[in-house]
Amino acid sequence: MNTENAFVETIKENEALIYKVTAVYGNDSEDRKDLYQEIVLQLWKAFEKFKNQSQISTWLYRVALNTAISRLRKTKKEGQMVSFDAGLHVLEDSYDPVLEQRSKDLYQHISMLNDIEKAVILLFLEDKSHQEIAQITGLTVSNVGTRMGRIKEKLKKGIAKV
């Protein structure tokens, strides 16, 4: 399999993962599409460097989260975003209304967190262990534990506000 085919297959297999990162870090539908493209671009750039030194999902999370966080910081600094239209029409269909409402609540809660905490909670929700979260984010295991504690606190306070 050549590099392009391998890349396309990797993205296809993990498109939901990328979408979840964009859902957590994107402001609106357009922003999510822009971020999705940016992540795919960064994955493409890094794909040949990735020589199975780590698990593919670990690598994907790392690149996707780093891209999302750097982009968010850059956007905050520059105060603007570039629009993108490459014919991406993905995963925007609505699910059942109950699940849709719950997902809105979920993202509303996540939106109360800062950039790094969003990454930590995303990985926690993806059922990653503290060890794996540390590996992906570059935090220490104890730091992940501390941050999870803070996240719980924030969410509790947030729940009171909501």
Add this chain to the structure above:
Amino acid sequence: MELEEMKQTWQELSGELEKQKKLTNEIILKMAHEKSKNSLGKMVLFETIGGLGMCMALLVGLLLNMLNGSFQTTPLAVCALLSGALFIFSGYISWDFIAKMKKINLLENSIEESQQNFIALKKASVFYKKVGVWSSLPTMLFFIPVVLKVFIGKDIFTDFAAAKEELFSVIGLSILIAVPMVYFLFRFYSKNMKAAGEAIEQIDEQ
């Protein structure tokens, strides 16, 4: 919403997302390709209008004046011919640069081809930048007498004293226009080359 409840919702959403896979090979490669295309597209447009188009327009203007017999003295005719040669050369440079930019296409080419094409573009960019700097002085030397003849009707080779004032004005004006223009052009190309390079950085580094 407690963490466990969040996790449950997240997993249900994940399940839904897995069912809805919609990306095609083409869309994925398009996304990877889009940024380099945007940056290169700007340069192609700019080079087509500002480079190739400008050279062609100047060449046509020069030829029309030659046919009208505007350059009757030998030195002026030589200046006109050399200016024409420089416009043809500059036009060729623009055309070659455009062709090299258009060659970079992550969708159609293999990674190796894209890598080679980008390296060729970078080399050409550096070389043409040097050519541009070094050819600016001879261009001025040959082209200014032509400009003075065409626009003011004075031949500096037959009556230098009468054309002296205009000659210095044109030189001054050329410098005033050329310096910020060169600065702007260098910045424009550096910025877009950098953006295109970032998009295919991996290819470039291999």
